[in-house]
Amino acid sequence: MRVRFLTVLLAAAAVLPALSAVMALPAHADTPELPDRVAAGWRTDRVFVDERMRAAVPATELDRIRTAARTAGLPVYVALIPRTPAVQRADLPTLLQARIGEPGVYVVALVDGAYWSTTAQLYRPAGLRGRSLSSVRSDDKRRLDIVSDRPAPQVVRTIQQASTAYDGRALPPVPAADLEPGRERPERGLSVSDKKDRATAVGAGVGGLLAFVPMLVAALRYRPASKGSKGSKRSEADERPVEASRVRQLADSKIKQAEQALARLDRRRNKSSAQLDQRDDAYRRLDAAKTVRAEQPDDVLALAGAFVLARQADRVAAGAALQPPCFFDPTHAPGTLTVDWSDDVEVPACKSCATAVRRGRTPRGLRVQGKAGLLGRKPVPYWTLDPEDSPMVASGFGALSDDLPERIAARKDEVR
Numbered sequence: 432m433r434v435r436f437l438t439v440l441l442a443a444a445a446v447l448p449a450l451s452a453v454m455a456l457p458a459h460a461d462t463p464e465l466p467d468r469v470a471a472g473w474r475t476d477r478v479f480v481d482e483r484m485r486a487a488v489p490a491t492e493l494d495r496i497r498t499a500a501r502t503a504g505l506p507v508y509v510a511l512i513p514r515t516p517a518v519q520r521a522d523l524p525t526l527l528q529a530r531i532g533e534p535g536v537y538v539v540a541l542v543d544g545a546y547w548s549t550t551a552q553l554y555r556p557a558g559l560r561g562r563s564l565s566s567v568r569s570d571d572k573r574r575l576d577i578v579s580d581r582p583a584p585q586v587v588r589t590i591q592q593a594s595t596a597y598d599g600r601a602l603p604p605v606p607a608a609d610l611e612p613g614r615e616r617p618e619r620g621l622s623v624s625d626k627k628d629r630a631t632a633v634g635a636g637v638g639g640l641l642a643f644v645p646m647l648v649a650a651l652r653y654r655p656a657s658k659g660s661k662g663s664k665r666s667e668a669d670e671r672p673v674e675a676s677r678v679r680q681l682a683d684s685k686i687k688q689a690e691q692a693l694a695r696l697d698r699r700r701n702k703s704s705a706q707l708d709q710r711d712d713a714y715r716r717l718d719a720a721k722t723v724r725a726e727q728p729d730d731v732l733a734l735a736g737a738f739v740l741a742r743q744a745d746r747v748a749a750g751a752a753l754q755p756p757c758f759f760d761p762t763h764a765p766g767t768l769t770v771d772w773s774d775d776v777e778v779p780a781c782k783s784c785a786t787a788v789r790r791g792r793t794p795r796g797l798r799v800q801g802k803a804g805l806l807g808r809k810p811v812p813y814w815t816l817d818p819e820d821s822p823m824v825a826s827g828f829g830a831l832s833d834d835l836p837e838r839i840a841a842r843k844d845e846v847r
């Protein structure tokens with residue numbers, strides 16, 4: 432089983448656009464290819480420091496990281512790398528895990544000037560379930576208050592979050608020295624419905640689900656479609672594809688809303704670095720939303736993607752936690768629950784789709800016009816389309832991997 436999973440993983444990783452982003456690095460700056468260098472370095476030391484910055488990282492920082500890794504309870508791989516646009520676009524933890532092929536937590540810390548940021552993916556041994564790293568991360572309110580002027584505080588916290596996701600241990604408190612001065616703010620208030628959903632919530636980041644994407648591409652598309660329709664006579668209306676004009680309206684009003692939220696954030700003076708990060712992230716999503724909206728004004732997939740991205744931009748700009756869309760239909764309420772979809776594949780879903788899946792049914796899903804020929808002109812659930820044709824399909828509108836803005840940007844680059 433595990434071997435099969437890895438084979439699929441490797442095969443699928445080879446076609447991910449992220450890979451081409453890394454390969455596009457200028458040869459003189461990264462020879463041999465960056466992921467290969469990191470993987471080679473990890474054979475002797477699982478804390479890799481890029482040679483371009485070895486002098487700049489104090490030994491005390493590395494010692495702290497090694498100590499945290501030793502007590503993590505799972506294999507820990509850490510890479511400290513200078514941030515470049517190509518590196519930032521690539522999904523390095525996934526590319527690196529594909530090279531190592533072992534379970535564990537893969538942490539990549541990127542530095543730009545004096546500013547550190549981290550991304551990570553947790554890979555469990557096949558068959559082992561637990562919380563996703565992204566849900567632990569998003570529940571960890573302290574993560575936004577951790578200093579970013581040196582690598583250890585964020586990397587150590589990420590390792591601790593991975594341990595919590597892996598074996599359920601409690602998250603230790605953050606040492607005061609790792610907190611930004613004056614960041615002892617109270618936790619943000621939650622609405623009643625938020626609290627109700629929290630027990631099973633996927634939370635903000637959906638990156639943790641990325642590990643499952645290859646399985647999804649390989650397996651999910653071929654899930655028997657009959658499962659949901661058994662015994663239920665569908666009316667004509669049910670079989671009609673969703674109309675572009677309706678989705679365009681949704682997208683346009685959400686884009687406007689996100690623009691207003693961002694304008695409000697822009698007007699705030701003395702923004703904290705967390706707010707500046709929120710602002711950057713919200714603009715990234717909004718820009719991608721406007722790009723697809725402008726380029727494909729009549730395409731249901733593009734418009735639904737624009738809607739999802741604008742909705743996320745609106746939330747992020749307002750300081751709320753990021754939410755993945757419902758995998759089955761991105762125009763539904765956000766995917767605040769997770770459901771098992773097929774072997775080893777978990778997806779975020781709205782309440783009604785989650786209920787359907789738990790009852791063994793296939794949610795109706797976003798229906799789009801299939802290609803003529805093989806499937807006729809019947810509307811089909813979008814996830815049965817070829818993921819290579821659309822970044823929306825490939826990422827489940829960002830439900831499977833929170834990289835839709837990058838995928839859209841990468842596609843734009845290709846077109847040029």
Ligand SMILES: [Zn+2]
Nearest residue numbers: 757763781784
């Ligand atoms: Zn749904």
